[in-house]
Amino acid sequence: MARLVQSIFVSLVALLLCGWAAAKTVTYDFNVSWVMANPDGLLERKVVGINGQWPLPVIEVDKGDQLVVNMYNGLGDKNASIHFHGMYQNTTSNMDGANMASQCPIGPGSSFTYNFTVDQNGTYWYHCHTDFCYPDGYRQALIVHDSDAYFADQYDEEFTVTMSDWYHDLVEDISFLSLYNPSGAEPIPSAFLFNDTMNSNLAVEPGKTYLIRLINIGAFVGQFFYIEDHTFKIVEIDGVYTEPTEADMLYIAVAQRYAILVTTKNSTDKNYPIVTIVDSDLLDTIPEDLKLNSTNWLEYNASAAHEQAVITYDVSSDIVPFDDITLVPADHMELLPEPDLEINLTVSMNNLRNGNGYAFLNDISYTAPKVPTIYSVMSAGTLADNATVYGEYTHPMILKHNDVVQLVLNNADSGSHPFHLHGHNFQVIDRAPAYGEHFYDYLAGDPVPFDPSNHTAFPAMPARRDTFVLPPQGYYVIRFVADNPGVWMFHCHIDWHLSQGLAMVMIEAPNKIQETHHIPDQAYEVCRAAGVQYEGNAAGDTEDLLDEAAQNKQVAFLPAGFTARGIVALVFSCISAVLGMAFITVYGLSEPKVLQKDDPVDDEVTHETVAAGGAEPKLASAQG
Numbered sequence: 001m002a003r004l005v006q007s008i009f010v011s012l013v014a015l016l017l018c019g020w021a022a023a024k025t026v027t028y029d030f031n032v033s034w035v036m037a038n039p040d041g042l043l044e045r046k047v048v049g050i051n052g053q054w055p056l057p058v059i060e061v062d063k064g065d066q067l068v069v070n071m072y073n074g075l076g077d078k079n080a081s082i083h084f085h086g087m088y089q090n091t092t093s094n095m096d097g098a099n100m101a102s103q104c105p106i107g108p109g110s111s112f113t114y115n116f117t118v119d120q121n122g123t124y125w126y127h128c129h130t131d132f133c134y135p136d137g138y139r140q141a142l143i144v145h146d147s148d149a150y151f152a153d154q155y156d157e158e159f160t161v162t163m164s165d166w167y168h169d170l171v172e173d174i175s176f177l178s179l180y181n182p183s184g185a186e187p188i189p190s191a192f193l194f195n196d197t198m199n200s201n202l203a204v205e206p207g208k209t210y211l212i213r214l215i216n217i218g219a220f221v222g223q224f225f226y227i228e229d230h231t232f233k234i235v236e237i238d239g240v241y242t243e244p245t246e247a248d249m250l251y252i253a254v255a256q257r258y259a260i261l262v263t264t265k266n267s268t269d270k271n272y273p274i275v276t277i278v279d280s281d282l283l284d285t286i287p288e289d290l291k292l293n294s295t296n297w298l299e300y301n302a303s304a305a306h307e308q309a310v311i312t313y314d315v316s317s318d319i320v321p322f323d324d325i326t327l328v329p330a331d332h333m334e335l336l337p338e339p340d341l342e343i344n345l346t347v348s349m350n351n352l353r354n355g356n357g358y359a360f361l362n363d364i365s366y367t368a369p370k371v372p373t374i375y376s377v378m379s380a381g382t383l384a385d386n387a388t389v390y391g392e393y394t395h396p397m398i399l400k401h402n403d404v405v406q407l408v409l410n411n412a413d414s415g416s417h418p419f420h421l422h423g424h425n426f427q428v429i430d431r432a433p434a435y436g437e438h439f440y441d442y443l444a445g446d447p448v449p450f451d452p453s454n455h456t457a458f459p460a461m462p463a464r465r466d467t468f469v470l471p472p473q474g475y476y477v478i479r480f481v482a483d484n485p486g487v488w489m490f491h492c493h494i495d496w497h498l499s500q501g502l503a504m505v506m507i508e509a510p511n512k513i514q515e516t517h518h519i520p521d522q523a524y525e526v527c528r529a530a531g532v533q534y535e536g537n538a539a540g541d542t543e544d545l546l547d548e549a550a551q552n553k554q555v556a557f558l559p560a561g562f563t564a565r566g567i568v569a570l571v572f573s574c575i576s577a578v579l580g581m582a583f584i585t586v587y588g589l590s591e592p593k594v595l596q597k598d599d600p601v602d603d604e605v606t607h608e609t610v611a612a613g614g615a616e617p618k619l620a621s622a623q624g
């Protein structure tokens with residue numbers, strides 16, 4: 001069996017800001033194929049492995065390095081790609097790995113070389129960004145070491161720890177986007193993993209300080225984290241160093257990262273539970289045998305007892321995690337000035353005419369184009385700054401180079417959504433509801449859209465990160481500078497919601513993309529092998545770039561008056577007639593969301609692949 005081959009070349013010596021340092025090329029060869037694994041001890045299942053192994057290799061580089069990942073898709077039956085979450089990909093957004101935005105799907109038997117400079121520091125991760133393959137195990141940490149970090153001399157050793165939700169079924173066997181699940185109830189995980197295992201130990205010595213990097217690499221569920229009888233200092237979130245800030249509990253949504261400094265006690269008589277508790281507010285049903293909280297140990301003494309945590313919190317009423325909006329970046333970057341561009345978005349969930357539950361930003365459910373957006377940029381010449389080129393259902397937003405962008409995200413939905421922006425971190429300048437005294441008070445806020453004439457004062461030095469939680473029925477407001485030409489997705493990181501279309505695409509400084517980006521021939525080979533067009537507009541039109549007649553469209557809205565309740569009733573009869581009640585127990589049925597949209601019926605109901613590569617809806621459309 002091939003094993004991880006990692007070769008490191010010292011390729012050049014570069015002058016960095018802080019003095020002379022060796023920037024090297026770090027190369028990984030990733031042969032991606034199915035392997036078997038049983039991380040929760042409950043079920044052995046097929047998972048996506050690399051070089052015959054799972055858990056996957058942690059990518060480790062130093063700030064300034066060139067990272068090269070030679071990926072071979074040996075899965076046989078799945079398209080794939082790699083997104084390096086949080087990487088700016090400055091001048092290389094074509095290496096960002098988002099299927100149909102920054103590249104073509106890498107088909108079985110195809111290879112692709114990711115190659116980019118890592119000019120940033122901290123805690124990141126990588127994951128598949130094609131056809132929802134990352135819940136099948138295709139995700140792992142990516143660490144950028146930085147000997148210049150202000151806290152570099154404040155710790156003795158470091159640990160990387162991931163947490164995630166885990167499904168016993170393959171994604172392809174979960175019929176989520178389906179007529180049988182009209183309420184869009186997310187699949188309930190089978191287990192929750194701590195560093196891809198359970199009941200594990202972080203072996204520590206007394207009187208030392210450890211840097212612990214925490215990453216939620218799950219597909220759905222946020223988790224609370226604490227260490228019994230220990231406090232810690234937060235020093236980084238999502239690759240942004242923060243002023244050292246004392247905390248004793250974190251809430252880590254999927255895709256978020258924290259680096260914390262933990263100083264151990266002087267005694268070695270006892271081991272301390274590291275406790276992770278699932279945010280069960282996200283789960284529509286809680287099966288009786290699902291373990292919502294896990295104990296792992298800060299192990300001071302391997303021969304002492306390893307006792308399960310006694311959780312004294314009533315999670316639903318008095319859990320109080322640290323509020324990340326209060327963190328101050330260590331670089332003290334000030335609030336960005338008044339924006340040049342404002343983007344106002346509203347999140348909603350709704351059923352479309354095939355009966356499936358979809359997700360929307362301003363009534364658009366992201367539908368992948370026929371040509372990956374970056375290749376439309378490259379082939380559009382002087383028309384590249386006209387949004388029409390990118391189609392209507394990719395929800396394109398053109399950003400001008402170096403504009404200050406303010407994005408207001410309102411939530412008309414009753415669920416929380418950790419939204420992630422590719423290619424950037426952003427300042428979080430407002431969020432409502434504010435954290436209450438208890439976490440679940442904040443989740444229970446009344447609907448409040450952002451009111452520009454009535455909001456709390458923006459922080460002078462706002463927290464920056466790349467994934468931030470949009471609370472139920474609330475809003476958040478972020479700012480960033482469009483200083484990174486490229487094609488960037490903005491999307492909910494709950495993979496189920498991405499599959500429902502909760503995404504849009506930013507085309508940042510298209511003319512600069514054309515100047516700065518070089519697409520290697522290999523990228524086009526990947527397209528040819530997958531049968532995907534790589535020239536022309538979103539409709540694949542190479543003659544008239546403003547003609548989108550043939551573009552992929554989202555499924556039509558329901559006729560006025562036809563409610564989600566009607567669909568549920570229809571589905572109930574289908575289910576009992578055809579399949580029995582099994583599906584209901586699998587998903588549970590949450591209160592159906594009431595339709596707000598009364599669009600006239602579009603006669604042409606298309607069935608296009610949704611979201612970043614998209615899972616096909618499993619059933620033919622139901623014509624109300």
Ligand SMILES: *[C@@H]1O[C@H](CO)[C@@H](O)[C@H](O)[C@H]1NC(C)=O
Pocket residue numbers: 002031032033052072074
């Ligand atoms: C990938 O691994 C498979 C076995 O898992 C092997 O058959 C294949 O030759 C490898 N391919 C490459 C390109 O390394």
Ligand SMILES: *[C@@H]1O[C@H](CO)[C@@H](O)[C@H](O)[C@H]1NC(C)=O
Pocket residue numbers: 077078079105107530531532
């Ligand atoms: C891979 O993507 C191409 C283009 O979208 C599609 O035609 C093909 O069916 C996909 N292959 C698999 C195995 O999903």
Ligand SMILES: *[C@@H]1O[C@H](CO)[C@@H](O)[C@H](O)[C@H]1NC(C)=O
Pocket residue numbers: 066068113115116
């Ligand atoms: C990676 O990119 C750098 C900079 O463009 C280039 O010099 C180098 O040859 C590339 N390496 C590979 C393996 O493609």
Ligand SMILES: *[C@@H]1O[C@H](CO)[C@@H](O)[C@H](O)[C@H]1NC(C)=O
Pocket residue numbers: 055056057058159160161162195201202
């Ligand atoms: C977590 O898992 C990764 C991958 O297997 C491993 O490299 C790392 O050392 C583990 N962390 C701890 C604290 O054991």
Ligand SMILES: *[C@@H]1O[C@H](CO)[C@@H](O)[C@H](O)[C@H]1NC(C)=O
Pocket residue numbers: 120121146148149150239240241330331
């Ligand atoms: C990255 O590290 C450098 C050097 O330690 C530091 O100056 C810079 O502020 C860090 N970047 C962020 C975003 O924290």
Ligand SMILES: *[C@@H]1O[C@H](CO)[C@@H](O)[C@H](O)[C@H]1NC(C)=O
Pocket residue numbers: 207264265266
């Ligand atoms: C551990 O011992 C050191 C040195 O004696 C002392 O400075 C420190 O405060 C002690 N730490 C704790 C947590 O008691």
Ligand SMILES: *[C@@H]1O[C@H](CO)[C@@H](O)[C@H](O)[C@H]1NC(C)=O
Pocket residue numbers: 277290291292293311313314315
């Ligand atoms: C922890 O999990 C156990 C078993 O799943 C459950 O009985 C208990 O209520 C949970 N405690 C909390 C605080 O969630």
Ligand SMILES: *[C@@H]1O[C@H](CO)[C@@H](O)[C@H](O)[C@H]1NC(C)=O
Pocket residue numbers: 267268269301302303304305
């Ligand atoms: C470790 O724990 C065992 C069992 O409680 C105890 O006998 C031993 O003294 C401890 N060792 C240290 C170094 O504290």
Ligand SMILES: *[C@@H]1O[C@H](CO)[C@@H](O)[C@H](O)[C@H]1NC(C)=O
Pocket residue numbers: 342343344452
């Ligand atoms: C965004 O909303 C604000 C406040 O409602 C409004 O002033 C502004 O014009 C809107 N911007 C856009 C681009 O719709």
Ligand SMILES: *[C@@H]1O[C@H](CO)[C@@H](O)[C@H](O)[C@H]1NC(C)=O
Pocket residue numbers: 385386387388546
């Ligand atoms: C884009 O093209 C359309 C169709 O020709 C035109 O109506 C529109 O004004 C153009 N937009 C820009 C920003 O040039």
Ligand SMILES: *[C@@H]1O[C@H](CO)[C@@H](O)[C@H](O)[C@H]1NC(C)=O
Pocket residue numbers: 454455
């Ligand atoms: C301003 O916002 C606060 C807090 O949401 C609210 O209580 C108050 O009624 C608002 N005032 C106006 C004039 O809308």
Ligand SMILES: *[C@@H]1O[C@H](CO)[C@@H](O)[C@H](O)[C@H]1NC(C)=O
Pocket residue numbers: 088090091423424483484
């Ligand atoms: C990208 O590079 C340009 C030029 O070096 C720089 O001005 C800009 O700040 C960079 N953007 C990011 C996000 O690193």
Ligand SMILES: [Cu+2]
Pocket residue numbers: 416417418492493494497498502
């Ligand atoms: Cu979401």
